[in-house]
Amino acid sequence: MVELLENVDFALAAYQVDGEWRVAELAHDLEADVASLAHALRRLPGEAGAVALIALDEDAFLVLRVTGAQVRLLLSDLTAALEWELAASALEHLGLVLDAEDDDPAPVGDLALLADLGVPASELGELLDDFDADDDLVVDELLSDLADVLGFGELFDDVVGLEPEPTGA
Template structure:
């Protein structure tokens, strides 16, 4: 089995418990393997929200939210599936075909309501995901601010 090259970026687990937000770093393997990210998040026990924010290679982000009926997913740029295994895995789980090589468009794919219960309605998430002039870490910062865990998110990124 071939060893995968490490992917640049970061993966953050976000947990809301008893009205408080907590952010922690996920292992770097979460950027290589969607299954690794889902498994790590599913192990985090909480009565509140648990989800992962993955910024991949300054190109796109993935939001992963495990649930007993299967993970909810959002990929900020469906075309990333042409170049990145984790993005292809997201589309595969969503049962969505990757775009054509010639298609230059950028569009999100997946559950835009993934964070609506924590303060980010689908239309706002779609606007953030469609901001092609922003890097994924900047888009995720906007998401963190909007949901109310911006300070915890920024503090964690300063550490990693």
Template sequence: MSVQEPIQGTAVAVLREEGRWRCLPLPDACLLDLDRAVTELRNTRSTGAAFALLNVDDEFFILLRPTPGGMALLLSDAVASLYYDVAEDVVDALGVEPPEEDDEEIWPVGDLAILADLGLSDAELTVIAEEDVYPDEQLMMIAQRCGFGTELNAVLER
């Protein structure tokens, strides 16, 4: 694994309560440690939908969402697991084979239907994950499609 610090990016919790979206910044430590991201997200306590968006180093994104059986995860680029501990943690948690050292193709792994109940189908999320744009732009596409673009933008502009 390569040197991990400092990692740039953003970590945001997204909550839907009583029909309204709310976005809250999460600590930067969530970009380094999947367990920390899971803990911080669970500590947000929401009566409705709750999930987190992580833009790690402007290289890839991670979506995580509590489920009755644990945590649904999506990593936008499996190859990132060769270079970033947090991405390797996602691949390990998913129980999928890590990519080979010489893999260069970008492909998402995990639950592509993670936001289907919020209006973003697995097919749409696949297209977004495979877009050749920065992760912050991909996350904004997700936010706009699900209806919390304004709330996410307000947190990112702080």
């Protein structure tokens, strides 16, 4: 039996058409594996491929990028593979096996997967460090920050339903 994306808070795809970002929800009936998500992303237009931002039960997230045949990803917490099939599929795609003794929620994958879109590996690493260090920071806020750096923060917030932060008077 294939697990569906029922434990996913949201799964969004972002892509550029004529230099403008577009954001769309990925269907919730997709199979919970990297291959089916990559297939869905390949069907989208996009000059630089498509990026998926996926939140797993407010505890972990997956960033998946597809450009042509290439699939690159970043999983925020390798121990998430113990709870979610999608995270386990991400580890499998990366060729990693979770050791039963692994209890360090370290990120795994490609920190440079968004470098050509304006998010260098160092900046993505800093976002992950902030997420690990701040117990009050939730996945949707972190992904909103990432979407903002990429240039589609408002679109992301609209689709996810996040309220904009109040500006100082």
